[in-house]
Amino acid sequence: MKESLLEILCCPLDKHDLELEDAEYDGDEVISGTLVCSECGERYAIEDGIPNLLPPDMREETPA
């Protein structure tokens, strides 16, 4: 994902802003890292460049 995407993303639960932690880059692309909700602290992984912003209770139910 492009880092500029953070300007439109939010936590799917409480809609607060997300902060990027532990980012690894390939040029302009963030290929891995964690998005952390500035309000509730929920953590969302960026896997192979795609942020996983499923609500946490759906992560296990949706087979990878």
Next chain:
Amino acid sequence: MPKSAPFEEHTDRYEQWFDEHTEAYRAEIDALSRLVPADAFGLEIGVGSGRFAEPLEIETGVDPAVEMLEYADDRGIDVVRGVAEALPFRTDRFDVAVIVTTICFVDDVPATFAEARRVLRPGGSLVVGYIDRESPVGQQYQEYKDENPFYRDATFVSTDELVDDLEDAGFADFEFVQTIFEWPGEMDEVDPVRDGYGEGSFVGIEAVVPDE
């Protein structure tokens, strides 16, 4: 949970449909192009592999099926894994949101429309494209849904039901287009797009978020 498992398992089969039904696919894009404003900052909800976002020039897409998102990523779409009922996008961000052949797979249609309205700015529009349950193709899909891995868990909808749900979510100023007047597998040329609904099997609705 979203009905995304078949799309994760049968991604290649999904992609193949578009290559084998180029006339029907083209007619659907033509219909939606009439409703999607040019130069609008857009989000496709249920973007899948990006088959509609790319020709409609929609920049951003969300879908629960990561295998499909990898195709959309390759098509140049900014992709995010998520669900329609809990969108991970900020309020009042987009000029247009599109939901194409997806509404039959969401768990909660009212919640989906409420979230679409939230992320659209006032004056923005939602475009929904789908196979109308009351149409010839819709009736066929309904009858044989158990034999199709994608449609087994689908809940097909009629245009009147969608309009009710859109009104309940606060949308107004509806505009309708329709196409697919023949069987998608038997089309020799691209079907035309007409205004309204009730004849074509594929219907597009544009619904506007009223200005405050």
